[in-house]
Amino acid sequence: MLNFLKEEKKIIIIYLIVGFAWIYFSDRILLTVVNDVETFNRLQTFKGAFYVLFTAVLLFILIKRHVDSLKESKEEVYALNEQLTAYNEELLAMNEELDQSLDELNELNERFISMINMVSDLGEENKTNEMEFLSNLLKSAVKIVPEADYGKIYLIKGDICNFIDAIGHDIEILKNIKIDKSNLLNYNKSEAFTSQDCLINMEGISTETEQKLAKALKPIKKSLNINIMTNQTLRGRISLDIAADSSREFRDTTKKVMESFATLASTFFAFKHYEDLQGRFTRELISAIIKILEIYDPYTRGHSENVAELASAIAEKMGLSRKLITDTYWAGMVHDIGKLLVPVNILNKKGKLNNTEYEIIKNHPVWGSEALSNSASLKHISEYILYHHERWDGKGYPEGLKNEQIPLVAQILSVADSWDAMRSERSYRNPLSQKKALLEIKNNKKSQFAPEVVDAFLELLKNNNLDQENQQNNREKIFLSNVDENYFEQLFDQSAEGIVILDNNFRVVKSNQHFLEMFGYQRNEILNKQIKEIVVPAEKSSETDNFMEMVENGERVNARSFRHKKNGEKIEVSIQGFPISLNRGDYGYYIIYQDITEFKNLERKYISSRGKYRALFENEEVVMLIIDPADGQIIDANPAAENFYGWNREKLISMKISEINILDQEEVKKEMQQAREKNRNHFNFKHRTANDKIKDVEVYSQPIPFAKKEYLYSIIHEKSKVMAESF
Structure with a gap:
């Protein structure tokens, strides 16, 4: 019944109850027990002493229990305080880790933006030489890695x-x-590794070279290679x-x-190698096809080369760009390729x-253009092939274009x-x-031929610029050397692609060595065999x-498809095929296989890398938007x-950035101008949120090319948080 009272009050009340009870009951009990007055008085003397002793013991017990209780509570408080102190220290440590993680995330984000720019520029860098690309790569690496001094x-x-x-370091000495x-x-080594020196075996180089290295290289603490x-x-x-x-060290993220960066460089070299192969293959293939055309139509022997040389000389005389001069040459080389589809009896009719x-002959520009339009390397010149028989007065073919x-x-x-054509022998006339x-x-100037072109041609002729020496110089300018009678055979045998010639029943008539190596056959195992029996898997039969x-x-x-080797292993290939004329007037087919497994692997690596970049974008810490600068449409969030x-x-990508940024156009222009004048790398805007709250933000934007369009990759930081983090 006294549980609701504090311990001190309990002790006082108990003491009072015992005291009053003793006073009230002690005399009555004593009178009941003792009858004579003398004994009663004597006991009264001891009653007071007994009361003091009893109440002292009672008070001692009550106070001791109270003190023990206080001591126990105090120990619990101490224990709780220690636990809270530990929790507080743990929270401080967690806060420091979060701060460090945020710093690392911001740094990774900056590196991510720089890496995106490097990947985005790869297509442009591929047009440059290796030294320029590697130089840019080094500059970007030093910029992205803050620990690096050199x-x-x-x-x-x-x-x-x-x-x-x-x-x-001193590059002039190093070069x-x-x-x-x-x-x-x-x-x-395929992974990044550290070293204490320049990783060159000094015992294997001359003393002079060693001294030059020592002079050119700055003293270093550590290198990451x-x-x-x-x-x-x-x-x-x-x-x-x-x-x-320096006191810095390379981190694992670096x-x-x-x-x-190494993957990026390897990708560049692979693309460069592929581009060189494609260019060389295109040149060799075109020359081979022209040779096939000459076998098909002996009266055109040398005609394509002559037209190519003269046309490019005219183009140069007219002051056209180097690219157009080169395109003119290649267009001249293949302008009659459509004649491969014209029957021999018509082509060589006397x-x-x-x-x-x-009418059949008039189709050859169309057929040639259609053939070239399917080639990524030659598609851009297909239009020239299509219209090379049009006339200035509009009476040409196939479409009657004019002027x-x-x-x-x-x-x-x-x-x-x-x-x-006029200067060459034909089946129906002499030159x-x-x-x-x-x-x-x-x-025929101004009727069949363009006046400006005729004038340039006449100027060439007048200056005697059509002689053999100048034709040879023109060849050198467009990187094509003269070919001899054995060129086609040399190309067939030495080509880095697998090539087979099939008869009209698709049986192998001839194959080059690379085809045999690619598919693992001996020559006698495939001759007169149907191509489907050799390299075509069952699942690709219909194709x-x-x-x-x-x-x-x-x-x-x-x-593009896949084929199988003799041992059953599948390889991914590009396949090119077209009809040709064989000896004795028979028809056949020219098939080219190119192993593209390496480039497929490269493509898969790119897709994997793209997935990693996407994973960085899909985070819940750093606000990122992709914006179309043309109209401000939000493309991704x-x-x-x-x-x-x-x-x-879904809501964000349906909006434009102007629906979020509350500044009007004039204010936006003013802010962008101020950012440029102050050399700031961000813009200060005011963005509204779904609950109509206005936030002061810093917007960091970088252009990011995607396909044939350029978007803005924007990172948004709330200014209040940025300021708080800076203190």
Whole structure:
């Protein structure tokens, strides 16, 4: 009944109750027990002493229990206080870790933006030379890695290591140093690794070279190195260095960044190699096809080369760009490729063509253009092939274009083609003299031929610029050397692609060595065998039937698929095929297989890398938006943006940035102008959220190319948080 009272009050009340009870009951009980007065008085004397003793014991028990209770509570308080102190220390540690994580996230984000820019520029860098690309790569690496004070990058050509660029070190001295590849250390490592020196075997180089290195290289504490590899071959190395007097160390995340740079460089070299292969293959293939056309139509021997040389000379005389001059040359080389689909009896007819035969001949520009339009390398010149028989007065074919409607290169081809045709022997006539041919060109100026082109041609002729020496110079300008009679055979045998020639029943008539190596056969195992029996898996039988039907109808096959080797292993290939004329007037088919497994792997690596970048975008910490600068439409938003603005992603990508930024156009322009004047890398805007709250933000934007369009990659920071983090 006293539980609701404090211990002190309990003790007082108990003491009072016992005291009053003793006073009230002690005399009555004593009178009941003792009858005489003398004994009663004597006991009264002891009653007071007994009361004091009893109450002292009672008070001692009550107070001790209270003190023990207080002591126990105090110990609990101490224990709780220690626990709270531990919790507080743990929270402080967690807060420090969060701060550090936020700093690392911000740093990773900056690195991410820089890496995106590097990947976005890869297509442009692919047009530059290797040294320029590697130099830009080093500069970007040093910029992205804050620990690095210096850096160097070198390229290996043959067995020699050549320094391409350096930051901090003396590149002028390094460029003059040539080191044998055998003296490089750790050249077989595929992951990033650290070292204390420049990783060169000093015992294998001359004293002079060692002294030059010592003079050119700054003292370093540590280097982070990554080898650039393609096809298990060392192509070069990037090294980032920490200065000898620095206290910094390379972090684990930096090693990952360096490995990404190595992948980027390897990708560049792979693309460059592929581009070179494609260019060389295109040149060789075109020359081979022209040789096939000459076998098909012996009266055109040398005609394509002559037209190409004359047309490019006219283009140069007219002051066209180097690209257009080159395109004019290649258009001249293939302008008659459509004649492969014209029956031989019509093409080589000695008498005059009838109307039906002439209509068939008139289709050759269309057929040639259609064949080229399927080639990524030659598609852009297909239009010139289509219109090279159009006339200035509109009476040509196939579409009757006139005047400036005809592409300029096609106008040039018309003059060059006509001149060489008149000056060459044909099945139906002897060659015209130069005087008669020249008169024809002059008489048909402004009717058949473009006036400006005729004037340039006449100027060339007047200056005697059509002689053999100048034709040879023109060849050199467009990087094509003269071919001899055995060129086609050499191309067939030495080509880096697998090539087979099939008869009209699709049986192997001939194959080159690369085809045999690609599919693992001996030559005697495939001759006279149907191509489907050799390389076509069962699941690709229907596809191959379609390809056969296409080439039988005179169409060109250009596809990607897979085929199998003799041992059953599947390889991914590109397939090109077209009909040709064999000996004795028989028809056959020319099939080219290119192993694209390496490039498929490269494509998969790119997709994997793209997935990693996407994973960085999909975070809940840093607000990111992708914006179309043309109209301000939001293209994409990450989870952090959803949390920041309060709208879900579907709503955000339906909005324009002007619906979020409350500044009007004039205020936006003013802020952008101020940012440029103050050299700020961000803009200060006011953004509204779903609950109409206005937030002061800093917006960091970088252009990011995607396909053929450029978007803005924007990172948004709330200014209040930025300020808080800075204190």
